[in-house]
Amino acid sequence: MNDTPRQYGPETQGATYLRGLGGAVPEVPTNFLTLEAKAKEKMSPEAWAYTAGGAGLESAMDANRAAFQRTQIIPRMLKGAAQRNLTTEMFGIKAAGPIMTCPIGVLEMMHPEADLAVARATAALNVPMIISSQASFSMEEIAKAHGDAPRFFQLYWGKSDAIAESFVKRAEAIGCKAIFITLDTVILGWRPRDLNIGYSPFLRGQGIAQYTSDPAFRALLPQTPEENPQAAAFQFTQTFGDAGLDWARIAKIRSWTKLPVVLKGIMRADDAAKTVSEGYDGILVSNHGGRQVDGGIGTFDALPGVVAAAKGKIPVMIDSGIRCGADIFKALALGATAVGIGRPYVYGLAIAGQAGAQAVLEYLLAELDVTMALNGCASPQEIGPELLALGKS
Ligand SMILES: Cc1cc2nc3c(=O)[nH]c(=O)nc-3n(C[C@H](O)[C@H](O)[C@H](O)COP(=O)(O)O)c2cc1C
Numbered sequence: 001m002n003d004t005p006r007q008y009g010p011e012t013q014g015a016t017y018l019r020g021l022g023g024a025v026p027e028v029p030t031n032f033l034t035l036e037a038k039a040k041e042k043m044s045p046e047a048w049a050y051t052a053g054g055a056g057l058e059s060a061m062d063a064n065r066a067a068f069q070r071t072q073i074i075p076r077m078l079k080g081a082a083q084r085n086l087t088t089e090m091f092g093i094k095a096a097g098p099i100m101t102c103p104i105g106v107l108e109m110m111h112p113e114a115d116l117a118v119a120r121a122t123a124a125l126n127v128p129m130i131i132s133s134q135a136s137f138s139m140e141e142i143a144k145a146h147g148d149a150p151r152f153f154q155l156y157w158g159k160s161d162a163i164a165e166s167f168v169k170r171a172e173a174i175g176c177k178a179i180f181i182t183l184d185t186v187i188l189g190w191r192p193r194d195l196n197i198g199y200s201p202f203l204r205g206q207g208i209a210q211y212t213s214d215p216a217f218r219a220l221l222p223q224t225p226e227e228n229p230q231a232a233a234f235q236f237t238q239t240f241g242d243a244g245l246d247w248a249r250i251a252k253i254r255s256w257t258k259l260p261v262v263l264k265g266i267m268r269a270d271d272a273a274k275t276v277s278e279g280y281d282g283i284l285v286s287n288h289g290g291r292q293v294d295g296g297i298g299t300f301d302a303l304p305g306v307v308a309a310a311k312g313k314i315p316v317m318i319d320s321g322i323r324c325g326a327d328i329f330k331a332l333a334l335g336a337t338a339v340g341i342g343r344p345y346v347y348g349l350a351i352a353g354q355a356g357a358q359a360v361l362e363y364l365l366a367e368l369d370v371t372m373a374l375n376g377c378a379s380p381q382e383i384g385p386e387l388l389a390l391g392k393s
C-alpha cells in the first residue's frame with residue numbers, strides 16, 4: 001500500500017486537460033448527469049430498469065438528491081491547504097479517501113467482468129470494496145481479482161441462519177475486514193420499472209453466485225446448480241429475505257466472527273441508539289438508493305439524528321444519492337466518517353468496464369480534493385458543520 005497521499009484533484013484535472021490538448025476527450029464523463037445518460041445508451045432496457053429504478057413513485061430517490069441540494073457550502077477563504085491528505089482509516093485499514101463502493105448485485109447485467117472489474121478498479125485506487133451477497137462471482141473469485149486491497153462483505157440474512165453463518169465465515173476466510181448486514185431489504189421493495197417489464201434477474205439465475213458456491217445453500221438442492229440451474233434459482237427465491245428478522249436473531253453473528261459488524265440501512269435515531277447499545281461497530285445510513293421504502297426520508301436528512309444518537313461511540317457512514325465531490329464534503333461536514341458510492345460507479349462499469357468504474361471513483365476523489373482546497377481543508381477531519389448553510393426540510 002502506498003502511504004504517500006496522492007493529490008487526485010490537480011493530477012486528475014491536469015492529465016485530462018493535457019489529453020485534451022492532443023484532441024482526446026474522456027470516454028467516461030466527469031459529471032453524473034452526462035455519465036448516467038451515456039450509461040443508459042450502453043445498457044440493455046432490463047439493466048437500465050434494474051439499476052436506475054427505485055421503489056414506487058421513486059420519491060425516496062428524489063428525497064436523497066433534494067436533501068443534498070437543499071444544504072449548501074459556505075466557502076471559506078485564506079485558510080491555506082496547499083497539501084491535502086484524504087487518507088481515511090476504516091476498521092483497521094487505511095483507504096485512499098473517505099469513500100467505498102457500495103455492494104451492488106447482478107453486475108453481470110452491466111458488464112461481463114462485473115464484480116471482478118470493480119475489484120480491480122478499487123484495488124488500483126485503494127478504495128475499499130463492499131462485496132455483495134448478490135454478486136455475479138463468488139466472493140473467493142472476487143478476492144482473487146482484488147489481491148490484498150481492503151474489502152468488506154455485505155450480508156443478506158435470509159431464512160437460513162446456516163447460509164448466513166457460512167457466508168460470514170467465508171468472508172472472514174477471504175480477508176474481509178468487516179461485515180455489513182443490510183437491514184432494509186428483508187423483502188424486495190415495490191419496483192415498478194422491473195415489474196412493468198416482468199424482469200427479475202434472480203429468477204434467471206443471475207446474481208446468485210454467492211449461493212451456488214455455498215455448501216450450506218447447495219445442501220438444500222436436489223441436484224447441483226451446475227446440473228440444474230433453474231432449481232438453484234428457485235431455491236434462492238425461497239431462501240432470500242425474511243420480514244421477521246429482528247435484533248435477537250442478528251445478534252447470533254457475534255458467535256460466528258470477531259470481525260467488526262456494521263448495520264446498513266439504519267435511518268432513525270432510536271435504531272442508531274440501539275445499534276450502539278447492542279454493541280455493533282458502525283452504522284451505514286442508507287435507504288438502499290431509494291429502492292425500498294417509497295416516501296422515505298433522504299439519507300442526508302436522516303444523518304444528523306443518527307450521528308447525534310451514536311454520540312461518537314461508533315463511526316457513522318452514509319450512502320444513497322451521493323453524486324459528486326460536494327455531496328461527499330457535505331456528508332463529512334455533518335459527521336459521516338465515509339460515504340458509499342452506488343450507481344455512479346455502476347454507470348462507469350457499464351461504459352468502460354474496470355477503467356470506467358475506476359475513472360468514476362477517481363473523479364469523485366479528485367472533486368472532493370478540489371472542494372477541500374477551495375475551502376481550506378487539509379484533511380477530512382477539517383471539514384466541519386461551520387462550512388454548511390443547513391437547508392430546512
Ligand atoms: C442495482 C443495485 C443493486 C443493489 N444491490 C445491493 C446489494 O446486493 N446489497 C446491498 O446491500 N445493497 C444493494 N444496493 C444498494 C446499494 O448498496 C446502495 O445502498 C445504494 O445504491 C446507494 O444509493 P445510490 O445508488 O443512489 O448511490 C443496490 C443498489 C442498486 C442501484
Ligand SMILES: CC(C)CC(=O)C(=O)O
Binds near residue numbers: 105188
Ligand atoms: C433485492 C436484492 C436481491 C438485490 C438488491 O439489493 C437490489 O436490487 O437492490
